Amino acid sequence: MSSQANKGACLNLAKETRCMTCSLSALCLPLSLNLEDIDQLDRIIKRRQPLKKGDHLFRQGDHFDSVYAVRSGSLKNYIMTNDGEEQITNFHLPSELVGLDGVDCSSYPVSSKALETTTVCEIPYSRLQSLAQELPDLRNQIFSSMSKEIRDDKQMMLLLSKKNAEERVATFLANLSSRFKRRGYSPYTFRLPMSRNEIGNYLGLAVETVSRVFTRFQSLQVIAVNGKEVHITDRQQLHEIAGVTECEADQPNKLVAS
């Protein structure tokens, strides 16, 4: 449960104190607020101590007061079924916003837990809200993130109700791949931050099924897996199995023009 304390790299990131110079700003602030705006946003953001693996960022029912941007590491969001099982609703990688689904509640509707050592920026919502009034770009940015989440959720509903096991896993890997790519990492080789169990939970499949699909994909020469290390050998075919055309998969979140 409780694991080793930290890593040098993460602590260094945590010391980063300005949005303007943050290497993730182009992702986390895609609307490119002007310098003055970024400066204002900067002042309301709190840096937090890194979370250790298994720590909660917040729990379902906690008082909602902040949204978060992941700086390093990764998180899983999940809700509880009435019989006590967890249902993972999302994984969050660096530069992604977490907690927006709490906005109209007094409490978070999901729990968020670190999959590994993780650092986040905390953005107190009350201050973000008043700032959003003054900065139209920032307001749109928030709308944008929320509506992207809604669109992603619809795709997830499609996956869960229409796709078979292979299509689900392929879609999952293709999606992770493009998220890594977007952050400037290789879309071909990456490390899964979550367990097979968590993948299965997220995709609505049993662990065994996930494992079997992984091995099937390996024998088809689509991927090569070694524990949590994944190498995508045949990206084209992966996308074909996922049932998505190449361009769709790599689309970053689009920005509103008007």
Place this chain on the structure above:
Amino acid sequence: MSSQANKGACLNLAKETRCMTCSLSALCLPLSLNLEDIDQLDRIIKRRQPLKKGDHLFRQGDHFDSVYAVRSGSLKNYIMTNDGEEQITNFHLPSELVGLDGVDCSSYPVSSKALETTTVCEIPYSRLQSLAQELPDLRNQIFSSMSKEIRDDKQMMLLLSKKNAEERVATFLANLSSRFKRRGYSPYTFRLPMSRNEIGNYLGLAVETVSRVFTRFQSLQVIAVNGKEVHITDRQQLHEIAGVTECEADQPNKLVAS
């Protein structure tokens, strides 16, 4: 395809020209904007000709320019799978907002089609956006609607990945029931605006399975069905099957305090 033109009741509703006197305002504007604010919102809203059954309100890919509030009738939203099937992502009843998931796109990410003769209020987004800058309550109202949609989607993901056929159908009926109740109609007796096929599509089940569950529920004395007319005989048990406690089911969308 093309069906009988209209009904008197719908046309009367369509003639309603003020948000302030609209019988749905308490639902569609739950934050109770003050009179002056409502007046401003009122000016930007366009009333539209009623949609006939099968008409599209908008299509996936259409240029995004407005969000809509349903006044009467009902809509289904759906996305297309890459092999041309439709996946229904939502049904919309009167007082509910439609189209918010398009906000950060230049085009709607889903299609929206009338299940019966339907009237809507059109709210041009560009004007809503500028109005939102002046009216914090309105802005929160929009955030609120979006984050409610996100939370509902998470619940749907849970349903699709963890619940069996009976739990899915029970959840669906209980949900419809509370939405009718919220609008002041009986939560016990109502008419399904969608076909069995559409229910199955939405719930990730085959038509035949939906039909079988309906008959099973009837023999259990939980519901009585006659075509599209549904009467809930044992609400308590329906909620038990759905795996939800009574209070959860009736919860209206919560409002942010801060």
Place this chain on the structure above:
DNA sequence: CGTACATTTGATCCACTTCAAACTCGGTGG
């Protein structure tokens, strides 16, 4: 280095799908 946990692999089972056919009902035209 050993214990606990994660992953893989194999064998069996079952809830739901699929295929097939009967039935219902609203509409339509003779």
Place this chain on the structure above:
DNA sequence: CCACCGAGTTTGAAGTGGATCAAATGTACG
């Protein structure tokens, strides 16, 4: 007014993808 039609719905029978159960192997960590 009624026979007919077609879409929607129900019911039955058979098939299957993935779940579940069980056990072996691999791996991380104290």
